[in-house]
Amino acid sequence: MDSNIKSVGILTSGGDAPGMNAAIRAVTRAAIFNGMTAYGIYRGFKGLITDEIEEFKTNSVSNIIQQGGTILKTARSDEFLTTEGRQKAYDNMRKYGIDSLVVIGGDGSLTGAAVFANEFNIPIVGMPATIDNDLNGTDTTIGYDTALNTIMDAMDKIRDTATSHERLFFVEVMGRNCGFLALNSAIASGAEAAIIPEISIEKDQLGELIQQGFRKSKSSSMVLVTESEVTGGAIKLAERVKKEYPQYDVRVTILGHLQRGGTPTAQDRILASRMGVAAIQALQENQRNVMIGIHENEIDYVPFKRAIKKQKDISEEMLEVLRISSI
Amino acid sequence: MDSNIKSVGILTSGGDAPGMNAAIRAVTRAAIFNGMTAYGIYRGFKGLITDEIEEFKTNSVSNIIQQGGTILKTARSDEFLTTEGRQKAYDNMRKYGIDSLVVIGGDGSLTGAAVFANEFNIPIVGMPATIDNDLNGTDTTIGYDTALNTIMDAMDKIRDTATSHERLFFVEVMGRNCGFLALNSAIASGAEAAIIPEISIEKDQLGELIQQGFRKSKSSSMVLVTESEVTGGAIKLAERVKKEYPQYDVRVTILGHLQRGGTPTAQDRILASRMGVAAIQALQENQRNVMIGIHENEIDYVPFKRAIKKQKDISEEMLEVLRISSI
């Protein structure tokens, strides 16, 4: 161990995602395993400013791997956007003797981390945790697989009703400006189509669906829609169908916040555990300003800049799999 | 066996409810067990008019006990509201030699069944299947326990996010004009309150909650709301809070149609099986115009008139249990 990092602060930031607790557990234990002192920081960067910091032992993270949400809680911090706020945060780190940080969160959290790291020359490693899977440099993010399964379970229930009543359902899912959740849960739930921002921006997806008569051979249909200004959302799409095609018995469901919670899936727990161990490994190797990514099933170090750069591409293969398997 | 009923038609009608398939299975097999011929009628009373009728054998209902929805499907029928429509329905019964009917559904379905039974002197037995638990003469209805657990599972997920972010959630659930689902799922999910029609009509429940400061000792809160004109629904309530108390971080989730689907719980499968066996038993005893009820854990025959009469009372005990256990 040639690093002189002796301690690490751990925080979760931004929207919560299932698997954050598994990540906190792995980082804490990997730190202790490597002889470091671990600190839990509550309410994200806000708690770093307001001094909500506590030393974490092995037992502090017992029996949390299966819990959704985050035991460290999460909050917005307007103060952290100011130089004064970040100075206070840095002063608290010095007060506790915290050498480094592991920041678990999404896009915005890593952006904040990058600014802070540069300003005070602090070694910070990020872990991608967001159900939207909208970070670059990693094939998947902590929480994405759980959200996918949560949506699929909801769709399995809705299918029971759709089939029994022979209805057309528009179901709105999260994803910010990314169609991953909508496209992949459409395949997984045997839905007819996914209306996603990446495609909506180019062409009238609903128009095409209507032209094809939804599904000629089928009496019920389910269409997934990404919550987004680009797609218009499920309610607007449903209104358009009702107006143009009053013969359809149309229903809308907006899944909402239940997509964020729940016990994490095996994939998310394993991913969080791998990434947590790797985050401490990265600090030990004097890495900084990197996000832990997973690419082709191997751990990667992704510079913050690249991670938060721009939208990931939607896979042409997956679009075709949906098209073919829903005929 | 002193009845001269030799055959029975089975149909599901109205909104689908989990356990309808378990009910179809039990009625079919109990009929065959008692030497009767069983017919599945598709799409409710509509299929009786349009002749979508099929003989059901023991194997026709194999491997369906665990499925949500209804394999017989369900539909509205405007034609059945006319004398001509009902005459066609009756003619089809005679064509197949169907002596009697078992109608699985809610309020509206039993009302239709009662009219039809009187008009043509047909032995009809009803089975209460609705997630709303809004039928009289039965402690519970097929589908209610499953819906309760579905809502509770969703609340468990939402709690993860509510706790992590320290938010106030209004979650809207089904129930028509009945607060059963909202009240009981509030108790089951450890929510703070249930805003239900039976109480809202008398007093300003939200006003009281606001006055109490929601939960003084708590940083997050969840409030269940019955979808109803009387309560105003979750969105309106949330808007009122946001306006009067901008310091609260308020969110709304409307659970929607996923509450109707899903594999039925043990209670619903057992209830449907008991009631299905009892429905055939009732026909064998020359009962007619009765709904099978469950009261104090015993099977009851409830005259249609009483079953559909008026709203069930909300239990004072349950209101108190919620009040006490959520302090």
Added chain:
Amino acid sequence: MDSNIKSVGILTSGGDAPGMNAAIRAVTRAAIFNGMTAYGIYRGFKGLITDEIEEFKTNSVSNIIQQGGTILKTARSDEFLTTEGRQKAYDNMRKYGIDSLVVIGGDGSLTGAAVFANEFNIPIVGMPATIDNDLNGTDTTIGYDTALNTIMDAMDKIRDTATSHERLFFVEVMGRNCGFLALNSAIASGAEAAIIPEISIEKDQLGELIQQGFRKSKSSSMVLVTESEVTGGAIKLAERVKKEYPQYDVRVTILGHLQRGGTPTAQDRILASRMGVAAIQALQENQRNVMIGIHENEIDYVPFKRAIKKQKDISEEMLEVLRISSI
């Protein structure tokens, strides 16, 4: 409030059951709501002797309603079986000023509670928590509904394999000497039969099944078996079939301890909440030496003696429902 009971100790004892945490939560909050001081006692009667006692506030029981197991843990205590042990337990109660106890557990726990209550004239109220549903004076016990659903979920999975391979499965479930779990989960999972102690003692259930050729019209079968000396258990039954009928492709699964855990169902959480509120109510009414029961959906006070007296009867109706619905 005319009782002079000012404080209550809460403990869980015996085998753990899902819903125990919901019970602890409700008792704690109902006590505080009624102006009493609440104490959590760890590891059952053992912790009362070894002084593992802690005051519980409203927040001590936050966010536990959904957790399986018991946060108070449970343990055997040989020392509590001795007069000296019980004297120490009593001394600790006096030390903390604990006036009364709520004991959450099964048969053995209530037996111990009765002895202790009589010896030192302590007001003790019991709450029935056991997955076996083997206590008298209550229609159901905390944990039973969850175990029923856990078994049913496992059976739904096993059915997938049984159907795909056309096999005969013997599945062994818990229940001590009670067939409730086996019989009711057989109905709920669409199994062919339940081999249970109450019947096995009188006749050769397997012999009858073999004679009927299991299910003539069916290619796969599932038989539930209560773990018990009387039934012989699943392995012995399977061996007998393999020997006498080598043409059957027989498999055995013993569900084991996973039946005890898991997040409680809505019914169990509601039941535990009702009973917890009622337990404090009973103490306020100067009841003692009673178990809270639920009978015909109303709360009952059941003298300890009656609760632990003898086995509950298996319902003839349920046996017939299984027989008919599995043809």
Added chain:
Amino acid sequence: MDSNIKSVGILTSGGDAPGMNAAIRAVTRAAIFNGMTAYGIYRGFKGLITDEIEEFKTNSVSNIIQQGGTILKTARSDEFLTTEGRQKAYDNMRKYGIDSLVVIGGDGSLTGAAVFANEFNIPIVGMPATIDNDLNGTDTTIGYDTALNTIMDAMDKIRDTATSHERLFFVEVMGRNCGFLALNSAIASGAEAAIIPEISIEKDQLGELIQQGFRKSKSSSMVLVTESEVTGGAIKLAERVKKEYPQYDVRVTILGHLQRGGTPTAQDRILASRMGVAAIQALQENQRNVMIGIHENEIDYVPFKRAIKKQKDISEEMLEVLRISSI
């Protein structure tokens, strides 16, 4: 489309795995989408010999994506091991005009497929479906992710009891001679260790665990064990602990056949859909004697010989993640 393959027979063979139905659905629809005729063959190679063959339309595979098991059923066929048997199978293919096969199954199924393909010069494409994840040339197999989650769910339940009683649990899982399920579900469930064939063959894993005192800082422990002659199985390991360390309160659970069933996870449904589309694509490209694999998230064609060659290596990284995260 330059292939002259006009039709395809689809069969599932060997142990059933969740996602087989999603695979059948995708192959059927991709075939029809590409203008081919699709045939469902029941009971694997056996049904090809006994002529249990049926044309499949788009609707034949509706509403099955969420079902565990296989609607095509699966069976052993001793006759297919003989030249005469395979000749009959081939004759039936010619009778129906079936040009090619898609075989969905594990190790043994692909071995049989390879022999048959070579003998009669038939284009056969394999799809890896087994919960054991023991095929080469593919990062994962259809069914593996579901089994992982099923085991994890069971472990979450067992943890409730282990923690409440402070016990040591040995839990035996499937895997044939592969430790994937045990190792990865140990990480996912927060277990202390995984005793797996790949390591057991080299050293005394239990001995090491005992020497470390299981987990010094912990009162309960869970150890996953692969069902295998090499590990000895959970019962033998538990007996050894009880003998040498009678102070431990040891319990054993053997998960058994419930690991094979259940509704498939999102990953397994998506994987099966991708592979199903790819299998037809491969036939269109005149591929034969290949298994569809997934490697670094891209579809691969893997020669049968390589797929069934030898055991896959266990990842050193995953062993370390388990070691570190369970301190």
